[in-house]
Amino acid sequence: MLDKLQAIKERFEEVAQLIVQPDAMSDMSKYTKLSKEYKDLEKIVVKYDEYKLIMENQANTKQMLAAEKDPEFREMAKLELDELADSRERLESEIKQLLIPKDPNDSKDCILEIRGGTGGDEAAIFAGDLFRMYQRFCEKQGWKLTVLDLTFGSSGGYKEIISTVSGADVYGQLKYESGVHRVQRVPATETQGRVHTSAASVAVLPEMDEVEVTLNMNEIRKDTYCSSGPGGQSVNTTYSAVRLTHEPTGIVVTCQDEKSQIKNFEKALKVLRSRIYEIELEKHNAEVGAQRRSMVGSGDRSDKIRTYNYSQSRVTDHRIGMTVYNLPDVMEGDIGGFIEALRIAENAAKLKDGGVED
Known part of the structure; x- marks a missing residue:
């Protein structure tokens, strides 16, 4: 670990010189x-310098202890060694956490896609409940959520709703929400009081820019049509809504959020870049192999990740076996506890898999 820390310090000093070059x-x-690299490395270097100072103090105190004959002084030296050992252990733990490889996308904004799955009308209603849950969570974080496109369910909720979320470390937190969310409750459409199980899928994609994902515009078909948004505003008056079809993959993206066709086109391109990036990432993960992927952070949208049981007011995250009995609070956006527990579990898995050596 010391060799790795020394290499990081040398890179930190190099970046400090590069950043002031014309x-x-x-x-x-x-x-x-x-x-960004300077700030990330600085956190580690500060801890490394503190760690080296503790090691020097330990060595000096041990030398003094070996040469000292006075019993009282020797006792003081032993107490100091115990304190230094505790501090060293604490610092080692902190440094190992800082050395865990970070997802470079964590600081990015994201695309949030929610779709009703198994369960018909009730699945669409539940998709609407999930969207409201994420709305509340984003409000608490001070993030901005913008709807790009939506399709209403016939009895409420959404068959599909696509949004962007922008703010600090948005993807790094919301990425754990990707997967299948299952609900167990008596639907509003049920006349005999029977409990139904329905599901909705959530996909969280990092928002990619032009440099990171290059699109060949000759491979993209652009169609425009009249907006069909709620309220009758700008509906069937201008061809402002945009539909993009990426012909090599068959991916279709629509956006009718703005009254301007140009703005809708730009937003649709963002979503398209993110979806193509996801496809490439899945290919890469398949090549890397399952043994090197954390199940917590895989974000596989086919995995059943969480169950919301209304009769028991229970929410269970199946990836880490975490259960809480405060479903109303969760549906009001209180999901920070799950996200933090998942983050800790993923970091622990990376440490166990050899992400940081001693």
Whole structure:
């Protein structure tokens, strides 16, 4: 671990020199990347310097203890060694957490897609409940959620709703929500009081920019049509809604959020880039192999990740076996406990799999 920390410190000093060079100062993209790397490395270097100081103090105290004959002084030295050992252990734990490889997408904004699945009308209603849950959570985090496109369910809720979420470390938190969410309750459409099981899928994709995912515009078919949004505003008056079809993959993206066709086109391109990135990421993960992937953070949308049982007011996350009995609070956006527990579980799995050596 010390060799790795020393290499990090050397890179930190190198970045400190690069960031003040004229070519970096004149290139905003390069300057931004170097600034982010500097801040990330600085956290580790500060802990490393503190760690080295503790090791030096331990060595000096041991030398004094070996040479000292006075019983009282020896007792003081032993107490100091115990304190230093505790501090060293604490720092080692903190440093190992900092050395865990981070997902470079964690700081990005994201695309949030929710679709009703098994269960017909009730699945669409539940998709609407999930969307409201995420709305509340985003409000509490101070994030901005913008709806790009939606299809209403015949009895309420949504067959599909696609949004963007922007703010600090959005993808790093919401990525754990990808998968199948299952609900067990008596639907509003049920006349005999029977409990039904329905499901909705959630996909959280990091928002990618043009540099990271290059699209060949010759492979994209663009169609425009009249907006069909609620309220009658801008409906059937201008061809502002946009539908993009990526012909190599068959991916179709629509956006009718804005009155401007140009703005809808730009937003639809963002979603398209994110979906293509997801496909490429899945290919990469398949090549890497299952043994090197954390089940907690895989984000496989086919996995059943959570069950919401209304009769027992119970919510269970199946990936980590975590159960809470405060379903109303959860549906009001109180999902931070699940996200934090999943983050801790993923980091523990990375440590166990050898992400950081001693």
